[in-house]
Amino acid sequence: xxxxxxxxxxxxxxxxxxxxxxxxxxxxxxxxxxxxxxxxxxxxxxxxxxxxxxxxxxxxxxxxxxxxxxxxxxxxxxxxxxxxxxxxxxxxxxxxxxxxxxxxxxxxxxxxxxxxxxxxxxxxxxxxxxxxxxxxxxxxxxxxxxxxxxxxxxxxxxxxxxxxxxxxxxxxxxxxxxxxxxxxxxxxxxxxxxxxxxxxxxxxxxxxxxxxxxxxxxxxxxxxxxxxxxxxxxxxxxxxxxxxxxxxxxxxxxxxxxxxxxxxxxxxxxxxxxxxxxxxxxxxxxxxxxxxxxxxxxxxxxxxxxxxxxxxxxxxxxxxxxxxxxxxxxxxxxxxxxxxxx
Amino acid sequence: xxxxxxxxxxxxxxxxxxxxxxxxxxxxxxxxxxxxxxxxxxxxxxxxxxxxxxxxxxxxxxxxxxxxxxxxxxxxxxxxxxxxxxxxxxxxxxxxxxxxxxxxxxxxxxxxxxxxxxxxxxxxxxxxxxxxxxxxxxxxxxxxxxxxxxxxxxxxxxxxxxxxxxxxxxxxxxxxxxxxxxxxxxxxxxxxxxxxxxxxxxxxxxxxxxxxxxxxxxxxxxxxxxxxxxxxxxxxxxxxxxxxxxxxxxxxxxxxxxxxxxxxxxxxxxxxxxxxxxxxxxxxxxxxxxxxxxxxxxxxxxxxxxxxxxxxxxxxxxxxxxxxxxxxxxxxxxxxxxxxxx
Numbered sequence: 001x002x003x004x005x006x007x008x009x010x011x012x013x014x015x016x017x018x019x020x021x022x023x024x025x026x027x028x029x030x031x032x033x034x035x036x037x038x039x040x041x042x043x044x045x046x047x048x049x050x051x052x053x054x055x056x057x058x059x060x061x062x063x064x065x066x067x068x069x070x071x072x073x074x075x076x077x078x079x080x081x082x083x084x085x086x087x088x089x090x091x092x093x094x095x096x097x098x099x100x101x102x103x104x105x106x107x108x109x110x111x112x113x114x115x116x117x118x119x120x121x122x123x124x125x126x127x128x129x130x131x132x133x134x135x136x137x138x139x140x141x142x143x144x145x146x147x148x149x150x151x152x153x154x155x156x157x158x159x160x161x162x163x164x165x166x167x168x169x170x171x172x173x174x175x176x177x178x179x180x181x182x183x184x185x186x187x188x189x190x191x192x193x194x195x196x197x198x199x200x201x202x203x204x205x206x207x208x209x210x211x212x213x214x215x216x217x218x219x220x221x222x223x224x225x226x227x228x229x230x231x232x233x234x235x236x237x238x239x240x241x242x243x244x245x246x247x248x249x250x251x252x253x254x255x256x257x258x259x260x261x262x263x264x265x266x267x268x269x270x271x272x273x274x275x276x277x278x279x280x281x282x283x284x285x286x287x288x289x290x291x292x293x294x295x296x297x298x299x300x301x302x303x304x305x306x307x308x309x310x311x312x313x314x315x316x317x318x319x320x321x322x323x324x325x326x327x328x329x330x331x332x333x334x335x336x337x338x339x340x341x342x
Numbered sequence: 343x344x345x346x347x348x349x350x351x352x353x354x355x356x357x358x359x360x361x362x363x364x365x366x367x368x369x370x371x372x373x374x375x376x377x378x379x380x381x382x383x384x385x386x387x388x389x390x391x392x393x394x395x396x397x398x399x400x401x402x403x404x405x406x407x408x409x410x411x412x413x414x415x416x417x418x419x420x421x422x423x424x425x426x427x428x429x430x431x432x433x434x435x436x437x438x439x440x441x442x443x444x445x446x447x448x449x450x451x452x453x454x455x456x457x458x459x460x461x462x463x464x465x466x467x468x469x470x471x472x473x474x475x476x477x478x479x480x481x482x483x484x485x486x487x488x489x490x491x492x493x494x495x496x497x498x499x500x501x502x503x504x505x506x507x508x509x510x511x512x513x514x515x516x517x518x519x520x521x522x523x524x525x526x527x528x529x530x531x532x533x534x535x536x537x538x539x540x541x542x543x544x545x546x547x548x549x550x551x552x553x554x555x556x557x558x559x560x561x562x563x564x565x566x567x568x569x570x571x572x573x574x575x576x577x578x579x580x581x582x583x584x585x586x587x588x589x590x591x592x593x594x595x596x597x598x599x600x601x602x603x604x605x606x607x608x609x610x611x612x613x614x615x616x617x618x619x620x621x622x623x624x625x626x627x628x629x630x631x632x633x634x635x636x637x638x639x640x641x642x643x644x645x646x647x648x649x650x651x652x653x654x655x656x657x658x659x660x661x662x663x664x665x666x667x668x669x670x671x672x673x674x675x676x677x678x679x680x681x682x683x684x
Contacts, residue, residue: 151647153495153591155497155576155589157499157539157578157580171537172521175517175521176521179514179517179518179521190622191626191628192628195513195581195582195583195627195628196582196626196627196628197499197580197582197587197626197627198624198626199587199589199624199626199639199640199654200622200624204619204620204622207642207645208600208619208640208641208642208643209642209645210619214645217645228646230644230645230646230647231646232591232644232645232646232647232650232652234497234589234640234652234654236499236587236589238499238539238580238581239537239580239581239582240537240538240539240581241537245539245541245578247497247541247576247578249495249574249591258550277546277550277552278546280532280542280546282540282541282542284533284538284539284540284541285537285538285539286533286534286537286538297541298541298550298576299550300549300550300551301550302572302574303549303551303556303559303572303574304570304572304573304574305493305572305574308574310574310576312541312576
């Protein structure tokens with residue numbers, strides 16, 4: 001950090017996550033002396049307003065990182081591959097929201113409430129996990145610390161925002177077309193998402209799982225340090241604009257009655273338990289958009305198996321699932337003086 | 343059966359399922375000599391067109407069943423409780439789509455492909471299972487016959503049509519309001535369903551499960567004759583107009599590679615396997631509305647546990663989930679000469 005504030009570059013500053021990164025830096029009151037929004041050539045000339053002034057968008061190139069302390073990347077895996085090393089070489093610490101480096105053994109994959117200590121070993125790049133994974137590992141870690149966990153099964157209800165602004169826009173347009181009885185056009189999603197649910201996020205792998213489903217398995221294992229934990233996901237895109245919802249089943253190492261599970265989860269940092277079935281209280285996407293926390297409800301011990309617990313977890317996929325988790329890592333770096341590449 | 347055709351009463355004839363019952367009787371070419379649509383007093387005077395003529399709606403009363411061979415009920419549990427015994431006393435066989443009699447030990451609960459033989463023991467009333475349960479037990483029974491099953495975990499993606507025409511209408515209205523930035527009003531659903539997902543179907547029980555989730559457990563056990571099978575459901579209403587989708591995880595008694603599982607499921611009656619991830623083939627609600635079959639895709643052996651299988655099952659909740667399953671039972675009764683109450 002030079003002088004009074006942090007010099008922050010944001011690669012992908014004009015995208016849905018990039019905009020939330022800027023907003024979250026402001027929201028958290030981080031002292032930023034320079035904001036350097038970076039994007040593709042066609043966005044050059046735009047201005048990003050933050051911290052009381054306008055910052056011109058510059059082109060994302062290998063020489064765009066001089067003097068930068070922290071570079072937040074959210075411009076896709078190819079951009080991270082091509083430009084993150086240059087940012088590190090220029091002296092920045094990269095916090096990368098793409099999937100490119102996540103499973104690299106030399107790159108920490110971090111959800112600060114779960115494994116902040118992994119940040120200490122970084123070599124210039126720290127990876128931000130997949131959005132669906134981040135919100136799930138918070139309650140899983142709470143349960144793991146309490147009684148241990150043996151197996152996870154999750155089905156997701158993921159919003160259009162997971163595909164960025166293009167996804168949100170497509171859902172709005174195709175829904176209006178459906179209501180008007182007009183032809184349904186899709187490009188961002190594999191099928192028209194209006195009034196349907198698509199068990200297809202990312203690309204299908206030889207295993208029969210989608211790439212999103214494989215991420216949820218492998219990233220959960222890495223973040224939690226449980227290399228062989230069985231984690232099986234079914235990832236489904238639903239016609240929700242923003243916010244991801246998940247139905248999670250976890251087999252525990254010991255029985256855990258519902259009330260104890262609720263207390264264990266509620267005590268974990270970053271989680272708000274919103275769970276009172278008798279009053280019809282449970283989190284939904286509408287409640288959670290714009291919030292930094294992860295919300296958990298429908299917590300219940302299995303009706304047959306005392307070591308099994310079910311819950312419903314919801315978070316804003318652009319915030320804790322992306323921008324806020326990245327900014328949390330940046331806060332940790334600055335608070336511990338680790339914001340320069342070693 | 344008198345003369346050339348069947349005399350069929352439909353209690354709840356003007357509802358979403360009632361209309362599909364009439365349409366399905368016609369579609370299947372069932373010879374109906376009299377159709378007697380029954381509904382509440384406010385629908386009296388309406389006409390139901392079917393089998394080449396108009397049938398006036400009569401009021402659902404205890405003396406509305408004289409001369410009826412088969413009475414299809416889909417007017418809610420209270421109506422079934424109040425009027426099904428009168429229909430049986432008048433000599434009809436009742437096929438009841440409500441939940442009222444489903445767990446009655448003297449009432450068969452039937453999905454014909456799974457347990458048609460249970461029909462033989464009926465005492466005048468045969469229960470049609472819950473929509474979400476019906477479509478799930480088809481592939482489960484296929485797997486059970488092949489290798490046995492030990493445990494089921496399911497998360498549902500259920501459409502507005504599960505709450506009848508009122509549900510469909512509310513989703514359309516609230517979605518249009520959301521797109522227009524107008525206030526969101528909900529009455530049929532606990533929250534505005536537009537662009538959200540609600541883990542709340544039916545009413546919450548002391549167990550922490552919803553009534554819909556408990557139905558999926560107890561009805562699956564009864565239909566399959568597996569009284570202690572662990573079945574845990576999370577039932578979620580999604581902004582889909584019609585058709586239910588489900589993510590199912592089943593622990594088997596023996597390992598079953600994906601290709602064998604696909605073959606086992608495809609060979610089961612009533613199922614269409616639509617499953618080719620390499621070509622982005624999987625069923626969605628849009629594909630399945632108006633179809634009598636149940637569609638299965640995303641079949642895959644667990645990435646870690648060889649005795650675990652995951653699949654995605656979709657069906658039209660108003661057809662196989664309600665009207666068509668009931669008409670199938672009626673067909674079975676007529677084909678086996680069991681259409682009069684014994």
